[in-house]
Amino acid sequence: AQSVSQHNHHVILSEAASLELGCNYSYGGTVNLFWYVQYPGQHLQLLLKYFSGDPLVKGIKGFEAEFIKSKFSFNLRKPSVQWSDTAEYFCAVRRNTDKLIFGTGTRLQVFP
């Protein structure tokens, strides 16, 4: 079965700490990869996406993610988090023109 795994369920950091959230998927072949974010009280919105080309993609608010095909991974990173990054982060995978499948999410809390 197709699946997306996010191993970090809850991450707590202080401001300025570095962040890395893991994402692994179980598809073979060509995939499109996404990170969505849900800030408290807001709807889901796209953070960044990978379709092809450079495996290191940059998104909004200083986030980036690296696609490592051999590891079926698409980890999200940010060198220095801010309090305003407190949110829930979802990795999602889409194969060809198929539907988007989401991981279970990682709740990030950043303390000032």
Next chain:
Amino acid sequence: DTGVSQDPRHKITKRGQNVTFRCDPISEHNRLYWYRQTLGQGPEFLTYFQNEAQLEKSRLLSDRFSAERPKGSFSTLEIQRTEQGDSAMYLCASSLDVQGNEKLFFGSGTQLSVL
């Protein structure tokens, strides 16, 4: 507001009742998705449409769930004979499906509570 709209925002119903939710996508978007999300989980795929055609329905979805998008614009999701396990946030998303570049825009969701 040019985003995805969902109505109602909240719905409280008694077990066994039928409920219907509405989603108005962004006007030029040809794809429309329904997802369900419970606390601590990611959005779970329910079904999606390309224009008015329903392309896929989750195998996990019981026959009590049905969705329509009659004119390729707004969509409705109906749950018949609701059960307590149906309590969740129901999310709608739309996109303009251009090969190799699809970004989903989500609505704020309908929170269903079945008593």
